[in-house]
Amino acid sequence: MTARTKVSRRDWIEAAYQELARAGERGVGINALAARLGVTKGSFYWHFKDRPELMAALLDRWAHERTDEMLELALGSTGDPRERLRRIQALGRDVAPVDRAMRLWARHDAAAAEAVRHADRALLGHITACLDGLGFAPADARLRARLMLRSWIGGYLLADGDDGDPPAGPDADDRALEIFLGGTP
Amino acid sequence: MTARTKVSRRDWIEAAYQELARAGERGVGINALAARLGVTKGSFYWHFKDRPELMAALLDRWAHERTDEMLELALGSTGDPRERLRRIQALGRDVAPVDRAMRLWARHDAAAAEAVRHADRALLGHITACLDGLGFAPADARLRARLMLRSWIGGYLLADGDDGDPPAGPDADDRALEIFLGGTP
DNA sequence: CATCATCCATACTTGGGGGTACGGTCTCCG
DNA sequence: CGGAGACCGTACCCCCAAGTATGGATGATG
Numbered sequence: 001m002t003a004r005t006k007v008s009r010r011d012w013i014e015a016a017y018q019e020l021a022r023a024g025e026r027g028v029g030i031n032a033l034a035a036r037l038g039v040t041k042g043s044f045y046w047h048f049k050d051r052p053e054l055m056a057a058l059l060d061r062w063a064h065e066r067t068d069e070m071l072e073l074a075l076g077s078t079g080d081p082r083e084r085l086r087r088i089q090a091l092g093r094d095v096a097p098v099d100r101a102m103r104l105w106a107r108h109d110a111a112a113a114e115a116v117r118h119a120d121r122a123l124l125g126h127i128t129a130c131l132d133g134l135g136f137a138p139a140d141a142r143l144r145a146r147l148m149l150r151s152w153i154g155g156y157l158l159a160d161g162d163d164g165d166p167p168a169g170p171d172a173d174d175r176a177l178e179i180f181l182g183g184t185p
Numbered sequence: 186m187t188a189r190t191k192v193s194r195r196d197w198i199e200a201a202y203q204e205l206a207r208a209g210e211r212g213v214g215i216n217a218l219a220a221r222l223g224v225t226k227g228s229f230y231w232h233f234k235d236r237p238e239l240m241a242a243l244l245d246r247w248a249h250e251r252t253d254e255m256l257e258l259a260l261g262s263t264g265d266p267r268e269r270l271r272r273i274q275a276l277g278r279d280v281a282p283v284d285r286a287m288r289l290w291a292r293h294d295a296a297a298a299e300a301v302r303h304a305d306r307a308l309l310g311h312i313t314a315c316l317d318g319l320g321f322a323p324a325d326a327r328l329r330a331r332l333m334l335r336s337w338i339g340g341y342l343l344a345d346g347d348d349g350d351p352p353a354g355p356d357a358d359d360r361a362l363e364i365f366l367g368g369t370p
Numbered sequence: 371c372a373t374c375a376t377c378c379a380t381a382c383t384t385g386g387g388g389g390t391a392c393g394g395t396c397t398c399c400g
Numbered sequence: 401c402g403g404a405g406a407c408c409g410t411a412c413c414c415c416c417a418a419g420t421a422t423g424g425a426t427g428a429t430g
Contacts, residue, residue: 006396006407026211031387041389042408051388103342104289117344146343147361153342154335157288159302176332182367191377216417226419227378236418 007037009047013057020058021097025105025112028055059115062102066119069095073126081130082181085148088127089173092152100156124149134181148180192222194232198242205243206282210290210297213240244300247287251304254280258311266318267366270333273312274358277337285341309334319366333365 015036019028030051034040048054069091076084092099106113124145131141200221204213215236219225233239254276261269277284291298309330316326 029387030389039407040409042410045389046407100342106344107342113344120344143357143360144364147336147364150339150343151332151336152339154337154339157285157292157338157341158305158331158335159291159298172328175328179329179332179365179367182364214417215419224377225379227380230419231377 007039007043011037012044012047012054013061016054016058017061017098020101020105024101025055025109028058055109056111059111062098063115063119065095065098066122070119070122070126081133082177084130085127085177086174088123088130089152089177096156099153103153103156120149131181144180148177151176151180192224192228196222197229197232197239198246201239201243202246202283205286205290209286210240210294213243240294241296244296247283248300248304250280250283251307255304255307255311266315267362269315270312270362271359273308273315274337274362281341284338288338288341305334316366329365333362336361336365 012033015033016028019033019036028051030041030044034044037043044054048057073084073088073091076087078084078087102112102116106116124142127145127148128138128141131144132138136144197218200218201213204218204221213236215226215229219229222228229239233242258269258273258276261272263269263272287297287301291301309327312330312333313326316329317323321329
């Protein structure tokens with residue numbers, strides 16, 4: 001199924017990255033990854049000094065992915081703030097698993113915390129810029145941006161499937177966005 | 186300092202509860218708790234069959250505490266929806282550590298997940314009722330309530346101390362509440 | 371006083387995951 | 401053909417936390 005030749009360092013990082021997104025930081029185990037890759041620990045300790053080196057590589061990989069996504073956001077074809085916000089929401093849905101894992105990891109790891117802080121600053125900057133473009137006062141825009149991000153992150157820890165209404169609306173995000181923009185859809 | 190006589194089952198639960206709030210579910214260790222209580226594991230395995238029994242007791246303790254808080258909210262002296270929402274916010278700040286630990290725990294434990302679901306249903310009901318009282322349409326009230334709760338939970342995983350503005354406002358919660366209520370403070 | 375139940379200390383075993391030592395097998399290149 | 405280095409399997413050690421076995425200390429009770 002996978003590479004027939006050899007297991008590269010990049011393969012290890014990729015597999016670990018998927019496990020990080022699936023089961024969190026503590027879910028990244030050498031033995032488990034080795035079994036998943038069809039090798040043993042001997043392979044791991046050839047490519048890496050120890051587990052911390054792997055985790056550091058995961059941090060790098062995540063930071064780069066985030067940077068790319070940020071650039072994609074910044075260079076987005078549209079200039080309409082509302083549409084940009086919608087794209088940020090959509091992007092957030094895709095990266096939810098890794099993002100959640102990173103934030104949980106950041107709660108007991110200084111390096112991860114710094115990486116998340118850095119990424120959040122950039123993301124908050126993007127959102128705030130969109131709100132500025134929609135005419136909100138700077139302070140108000142910052143607060144609203146923060147609320148939007150928090151609401152989005154809160155979805156990670158809130159079981160979403162047990163309100164009262166069965167539909168739950170596929171366009172609930174759009175309605176939520178309008179609420180944050182001051183409207184009453 | 187504490188009880189000089191003997192360490193009761195309730196003492197174990199209380200100490201474990203504090204550790205749960207401080208370091209999460211995996212932070213609840215028998216040895217650590219024993220040292221903290223000034224005894225050894227022999228005491229633990231006298232009061233409890235095994236660790237899962239302790240964790241189940243913690244679930245019960247949390248559920249009861251939540252129920253009490255809910256009742257206090259329901260029987261609150263004021264009938265003003267805005268004030269009630271403010272009290273929910275304030276209460277949330279106090280229980281943040283345990284709440285966060287419970288939600289993280291619920292991500293890999295069915296029983297904890299069920300307990301959190303149950304509590305969230307009740308809390309969402311309270312918030313929705315307040316919004317109903319403020320004149321929001323039922324569907325809108327539910328969505329706003331959910332957004333408020335998510336935003337509140339999101340604070341658990343968002344490092345809050347690195348925006349651009351130094352003040353960060355002590356009354357940021359009030360301003361946030363007004364935003365969720367459709368105003369533009 | 372003798373006895374029984376309560377409560378806990380001591381010492382042990384067990385399982386899992388990180389880490390290490392070393393030997394083996396490829397492939398490439400001279 | 402024959403090393404040399406890349407890559408990995410095997411077996412092992414270490415540490416930690418859960419769990420167990422058993423005996424000692426204490427207090428109430430007849």
